Amino acid sequence: MSRIVGIDLGTSTSEIACIVEGTPKLLPNRQGKLITPSVVHIGQDGTILVGEEAAEYLFTRPDCTFMEVKRLTGSGETLKAHGKEYAPEEIQAMLLGYLVRCAEAALKEKIKRAVITVPAYFTDVQRRATAKAGELAGLQVERIINEPTAAALDYGLSNLKDCKNVLVYDLGGGTLDVTVLELFEGVIDVKASSGNNHLGGKDFDEIIMARLADPEKDERALMRLKKAAEECKIALSAQDEYKVSLPFLLTGKDGKPVSVEKTVSRLNFEEWVREKVASTKEPMLSALGDAKLKPEDLQVVLLVGGSTRIPCIRSLVEHTLGAVPRSLVDPDLTVARGAAIQAGLIEGSINNEDLVLTDVCPYTLGTAPLKYGVFGKRLVFDPLIPRNTTIPAEKAMIYTTASDFQTSVVIDVYQGESSDPEHNERLGELRLTGIPPDRQGKEQIEVTFGYDMNGILQVKAGVVSTGKQVSAEISTTGVRAKPVLDLSTWEKAEGARQFRPLIRKAEKLIASGRDMGDDIKLLVDRLKESLLLQNREQADDLREELLAMLEVMEKVGKLVP
Numbered sequence: 001m002s003r004i005v006g007i008d009l010g011t012s013t014s015e016i017a018c019i020v021e022g023t024p025k026l027l028p029n030r031q032g033k034l035i036t037p038s039v040v041h042i043g044q045d046g047t048i049l050v051g052e053e054a055a056e057y058l059f060t061r062p063d064c065t066f067m068e069v070k071r072l073t074g075s076g077e078t079l080k081a082h083g084k085e086y087a088p089e090e091i092q093a094m095l096l097g098y099l100v101r102c103a104e105a106a107l108k109e110k111i112k113r114a115v116i117t118v119p120a121y122f123t124d125v126q127r128r129a130t131a132k133a134g135e136l137a138g139l140q141v142e143r144i145i146n147e148p149t150a151a152a153l154d155y156g157l158s159n160l161k162d163c164k165n166v167l168v169y170d171l172g173g174g175t176l177d178v179t180v181l182e183l184f185e186g187v188i189d190v191k192a193s194s195g196n197n198h199l200g201g202k203d204f205d206e207i208i209m210a211r212l213a214d215p216e217k218d219e220r221a222l223m224r225l226k227k228a229a230e231e232c233k234i235a236l237s238a239q240d241e242y243k244v245s246l247p248f249l250l251t252g253k254d255g256k257p258v259s260v261e262k263t264v265s266r267l268n269f270e271e272w273v274r275e276k277v278a279s280t281k282e283p284m285l286s287a288l289g290d291a292k293l294k295p296e297d298l299q300v301v302l303l304v305g306g307s308t309r310i311p312c313i314r315s316l317v318e319h320t321l322g323a324v325p326r327s328l329v330d331p332d333l334t335v336a337r338g339a340a341i342q343a344g345l346i347e348g349s350i351n352n353e354d355l356v357l358t359d360v361c362p363y364t365l366g367t368a369p370l371k372y373g374v375f376g377k378r379l380v381f382d383p384l385i386p387r388n389t390t391i392p393a394e395k396a397m398i399y400t401t402a403s404d405f406q407t408s409v410v411i412d413v414y415q416g417e418s419s420d421p422e423h424n425e426r427l428g429e430l431r432l433t434g435i436p437p438d439r440q441g442k443e444q445i446e447v448t449f450g451y452d453m454n455g456i457l458q459v460k461a462g463v464v465s466t467g468k469q470v471s472a473e474i475s476t477t478g479v480r481a482k483p484v485l486d487l488s489t490w491e492k493a494e495g496a497r498q499f500r501p502l503i504r505k506a507e508k509l510i511a512s513g514r515d516m517g518d519d520i521k522l523l524v525d526r527l528k529e530s531l532l533l534q535n536r537e538q539a540d541d542l543r544e545e546l547l548a549m550l551e552v553m554e555k556v557g558k559l560v561p
């Protein structure tokens with residue numbers, strides 16, 4: 001079996017490591033550096049540059065040079081270069097590919113397998129998108145692990161005798177993760193995670209930028225400003241004042257060049273970012289609460305990520321937890337080291353009797369029962385796997401049909417903490433057809449949620465009486481922006497003709513304003529949608545369902561036209 005590498009795919013910087021003689025070792029990039037800026041440049045002729053070489057183009061060709069792409073993971077947004085569109089996963093794949101090639105050069109062997117880290121607070125969709133990036137880079141993704149958990153693995157391996165409660169506070173370029181875990185002689189038991197997927201050093205840069213100038217749409221000026229703001233922020237971690245100097249940054253309205261000269265003090269900076277910094281307190285308290293611990297129960301606070309070098313961040317952590325956070329791990333490299341340790345546990349180069357890891361799911365996962373048929377419209381979030389359940393986890397729930405003669409059900413899958421599903425994130429849906437028509441509540445439907453070691457959800461559903469089962473990796477259609485379809489054009493879709501008599505009949509019934517009109521309309525719309533999307537299989541399914549529903553209606557005499 002070939003070797004497995006561990007990769008920290010960060011918002012600002014990325015690192016790659018593997019196990020050499022039982023300990024994690026960082027592997028250098030082409031410049032001989034262990035830290036690679038997460039920047040990708042795509043040239044006119046398709047050449048791809050990554051890292052420092054790409055970063056040079058941020059100023060000259062910002063239109064085809066990408067940074068901080070991780071924040072777009074799973075968003076469905078695309079990036080454009082030379083008129084071509086790229087998914088964030090594709091850009092991330094270029095970054096991964098580069099790191100792997102550097103590692104191959106350093107190790108003088110081919111690499112096909114990897115463990116990739118993600119923020120603990122990444123959603124299901126973001127995890128899948130990260131795994132996809134790995135696949136696009138030609139890698140077999142052996143495991144997706146949480147960044148703070150990786151840091152705990154790194155700490156745990158060097159402190160195998162420790163028995164301690166640990167809080168990891170990881171603030172990087174784009175994300176905040178707080179994880180509470182218990183370490184017991186090499187057993188790392190993650191108790192709870194919390195965080196914010198959209199908070200990090202880049203936000204502090206943007207706050208400084210806004211105070212310095214407003215280059216509007218001048219991309220080049222924006223990049224210079226961003227660089228200066230980050231330099232200012234980093235300098236202020238070590239000194240009290242910093243002078244920003246950006247000669248001829250912009251062209252003013254009068255056509256004259258505008259320069260920026262401004263001295264920023266650490267106090268200024270702390271004032272500007274106060275609210276953002278304070279907002280990281282709640283996740284600390286929430287993770288502690290979920291772990292059923294008080295600040296005084298903590299023995300170790302691990303600071304991870306470049307932004308934890310900011311003094312007011314350190315004070316906030318210290319103030320909140322009442323303990324002095326100590327930098328017991330290398331804040332820049334520890335996540336990649338931990339990823340390599342996880343890789344070592346899988347490939348067998350680290351003894352998994354010495355080090356054992358459990359992790360949790362960061363969000364509550366559940367359904368919003370039920371749809372279709374004649375029943376109340378209010379949907380309620382029904383949690384199956386509560387947040388911070390140890391993974392892997394499996395949970396089954398029995399539901400019954402909600403209406404008379406119901407033949408199908410759509411199981412909506414949500415993640416979040418609100419009792420109102422509308423306020424949670426919809427991950428997707430699973431359709432189960434072929435329920436024997438019967439009175440309301442007679443047929444049972446079993447729904448099973450499985451949450452695997454990668455933090456990825458599998459959903460199964462079955463009709464208890466017939467044993468018919470369907471299962472799905474939850475698709476991301478509910479989260480990605482759906483193509484906007486004009487349903488009125490359905491007749492132009494290929495193969496639509498055969499469906500015309502049925503749709504016409506159903507529409508007549510809808511127009512007659514009967515009881516079940518809403519439910520029929522839902523089905524008809526979905527049928528039109530599948531026709532437009534050329535999803536023939538689904539269209540056939542829906543036809544069957546619509547026929548069954550119309551038949552049932554006629555039988556019970558509710559709706560004879």
Ligand SMILES: Nc1ncnc2c1ncn2[C@@H]1O[C@H](COP(=O)(O)OP(=O)(O)OP(=O)(O)O)[C@@H](O)[C@H]1O
Pocket residue numbers: 009010011012013014038070147171172173174175176200201202230233234235237304305306307308309310331332
């Ligand atoms: N001395 C410093 N003072 C303040 N900020 C710093 C310092 N050194 C680095 N940073 C900031 O840390 C961030 C990068 O940290 P890091 O490399 O840990 O993030 P990342 O792993 O790429 O991001 P994430 O984990 O959020 O995906 C950048 O915003 C950088 O400006």
Ligand SMILES: [Mg+2]
Pocket residue numbers: 008010011147172173305335
């Ligand atoms: Mg990081």
